[in-house]
Amino acid sequence: MTDDDLDDLLRRSLAREAEWIEPADGLRAIRARTVRNRGRSRWRVPALALAGAVAVVAALVAAPSLLPRLEPSPAGRPASPAASSTRIPGAGVNDLPTVWPYGSRAAGFRNAPADQAAGTYGDLTRPDQVAVRFVGSYLGSRGLVATPLGPWEAGLRMQVNRDGRTISTLYLVRVRVGDDAPYVVVDAEAPLGLTMQPVRSAAAGGVLTVRGTVLPGSLPPRVQVRTAGADPVLSSAVGTVTGTDWEAGLSRPDGTGAAVTAWVSTPDGAVRAFVSRPLG
Amino acid sequence: MLGADEAVTALYVAHYRGLVRLAALLLDDVGAAEEVVQDAYVRMHSSWRRIRDPHAAVGYLRTTVVNLARSRLRHRQVVRRHPPAAPDDMPSAEQDVLDRLEQDRVVAALRTLPARQRECLVLRYYGDLSEAQIAAAMGISPGAVKSHASRGMTALRAALAVTP
Numbered sequence: 001m002t003d004d005d006l007d008d009l010l011r012r013s014l015a016r017e018a019e020w021i022e023p024a025d026g027l028r029a030i031r032a033r034t035v036r037n038r039g040r041s042r043w044r045v046p047a048l049a050l051a052g053a054v055a056v057v058a059a060l061v062a063a064p065s066l067l068p069r070l071e072p073s074p075a076g077r078p079a080s081p082a083a084s085s086t087r088i089p090g091a092g093v094n095d096l097p098t099v100w101p102y103g104s105r106a107a108g109f110r111n112a113p114a115d116q117a118a119g120t121y122g123d124l125t126r127p128d129q130v131a132v133r134f135v136g137s138y139l140g141s142r143g144l145v146a147t148p149l150g151p152w153e154a155g156l157r158m159q160v161n162r163d164g165r166t167i168s169t170l171y172l173v174r175v176r177v178g179d180d181a182p183y184v185v186v187d188a189e190a191p192l193g194l195t196m197q198p199v200r201s202a203a204a205g206g207v208l209t210v211r212g213t214v215l216p217g218s219l220p221p222r223v224q225v226r227t228a229g230a231d232p233v234l235s236s237a238v239g240t241v242t243g244t245d246w247e248a249g250l251s252r253p254d255g256t257g258a259a260v261t262a263w264v265s266t267p268d269g270a271v272r273a274f275v276s277r278p279l280g
Numbered sequence: 281m282l283g284a285d286e287a288v289t290a291l292y293v294a295h296y297r298g299l300v301r302l303a304a305l306l307l308d309d310v311g312a313a314e315e316v317v318q319d320a321y322v323r324m325h326s327s328w329r330r331i332r333d334p335h336a337a338v339g340y341l342r343t344t345v346v347n348l349a350r351s352r353l354r355h356r357q358v359v360r361r362h363p364p365a366a367p368d369d370m371p372s373a374e375q376d377v378l379d380r381l382e383q384d385r386v387v388a389a390l391r392t393l394p395a396r397q398r399e400c401l402v403l404r405y406y407g408d409l410s411e412a413q414i415a416a417a418m419g420i421s422p423g424a425v426k427s428h429a430s431r432g433m434t435a436l437r438a439a440l441a442v443t444p
Contacts (some may be wrong), residue, residue: 006437007405012379013386014305014406023300023314027292030321034288148380177310179384 019151020177096173097278100134100185101229103257108175112182121229124182131158131170134185137231138224138261139271146170155186160274166191167263168274190273194221194264208235208252210260212275213244221262223248225279228257253279284328288321291337296321299345305402306349308391316352320344342407342417346399353395389439397432400425 001009101121102108115121122129131146139162149157155173159166168188174181189195196212210223218241225235234253239246239262250260261276296317303313320341324331331337390398396418403414414429415422 001437003433006433006440009382009386010390010401010405010436013383013390014402016380016383017387018301018305018406021301021304021310021313023297023310023317026296026300026314026318026321027289030288030292030318030325033318033322034285034325177304179388 016151020174096186097256098173098184098186099188099228099259099261099276099278100130100137102184103228103259103278105173105175105184107228107257108182108184112175112184116182124184125180127156127158127172127183130172130183130185131160134170134276135160135168135188135274139263139274155183160188162271165270165272167271185276187278188261188274188276190275193218194262194273194275196221196260196262196275196277206252208250208260208279209247210239210250210262211245211247212239212262214239214241214246214264216244218264218272219267221246221248221264223250223260223262225250225253225258225260227253228259228278234258284325287328287337288325291324291341292321295338295341299341302342302402302407303345303349305406306346306395306399307352312352313349316348317341317345319348339413339416343419346403346417347419350395350399385440386436389436392439393432393435396420396428397435400428401432401436404429 096105098104098108101115101124102111112124116124122133124130127148128146132141132144135141135146136144143163145161146158147161149159149169151157155171158170158172160168160170168190170188171186172183173186174183193215194212195214196210208225212221214221220241221239223237223239224233226233235250237248237250239248248262256279258279259276260279261274263271263274265271299317299320300310300313303316304310307313307316323344324337324340327340331340390401393401399418400414403409403417407414409417411422411425414425418425420428
């Protein structure tokens with residue numbers, strides 16, 4: 001390795017490491033401290049600068065909007081040092097809904113250390129294992145191989161193949177900063193052949209209607225609702241296909257932290273496409 | 281000239297995120313990094329009248345962040361009992377995976393360097409600062425910057441077990 005190679009490697013490594021770090025809104029904390037230092041409140045925020053600050057904070061909150069699936073918490077993260085100590089990166093995405101093995105990133109932050117120690121979900125620090133285990137919890141892990149597609153705004157993307165054919169692209173995020181931080185699955189989309197419209201909340205116990213598209217001539221997709229990370233199926237259905245549109249009605253489970261997942265297979269049972277969304 | 285409140289707000293908008301990232305690379309602790317950077321803004325606010333050149337405010341902030349991060353490291357009482365383990369070998373020929381593992385190794389190796397060497401390398405390779413700017417940020421001479429950077433790269437190369 002030449003000096004130039006090492007320079008380049010160091011530059012890329014630091015840039016990548018820094019990408020994980022998304023500070024919370026610190027302006028309020030700074031303002032509170034400067035006001036306190038003066039003993040009287042005379043903080044004057046010029047309209048233009050405030051607008052800029054709001055824009056930046058909004059940009060931080062909405063950073064994952066480069067991928068519109070993410071719906072950050074509108075409140076974002078409080079700016080107090082105590083809140084900062086949670087060390088969850090990504091202002092406003094602490095409560096990001098996820099599909100596996102927890103219902104949100106915050107739940108992953110709370111529960112992953114114990115589950116990691118117990119091996120409940122395998123090695124959550126290995127994105128390839130996380131991806132295979134998640135998809136395998138629906139389809140069985142036979143023939144599944146996961147490979148990284150590269151970084152993504154808030155984490156990384158994993159391509160999942162079965163028997164050499166790509167069936168899904170998964171989006172993973174870490175539950176906190178650090179190379180040893182566990183991953184959680186945000187959602188899964190199929191590169192071809194199956195879409196599922198974002199799932200909207202319905203009243204608990206009510207009917208949840210899920211819609212999407214399939215390739216012409218496809219078999220109807222199978223759809224399931226499960227609590228994130230749990231195997232029992234809360235509700236399942238086979239979609240009704242009309243042309244290239246499909247629709248399925250399921251029961252909306254109580255509480256939060258569930259995921260709706262759909263997949264299509266060929267007549268001989270080979271899965272062709274797999275999608276999953278958090279049930280917001 | 282901007283007042284202190286306006287200056288802090290404008291500088292927050294422009295530089296807060298980058299400074300937190302810089303501090304986190306120096307400290308390996310995002311919560312502490314945010315506190316350090318907020319400290320720097322508060323200090324700048326109280327010193328605003330003495331900062332004659334508003335354009336120098338970013339340098340002032342950067343220097344304060346480096347100094348505060350250094351102080352944090354110096355006074356950190358909790359010794360990390362479980363240093364990050366070397367990443368496992370991942371049986372994949374995918375270039376992305378290899379790149380990621382290599383970058384993890386680089387960052388892990390960087391964290392083992394003495395603070396000054398680490399600061400030099402982070403400011404140079406993450407901050408893209410010149411030797412003069414690094415010297416100003418660290419409060420040392422440009423010659424010392426060269427020395428720390430050189431030693432840091434040598435140590436990093438040894439830690440990565442690569443040869444020129």
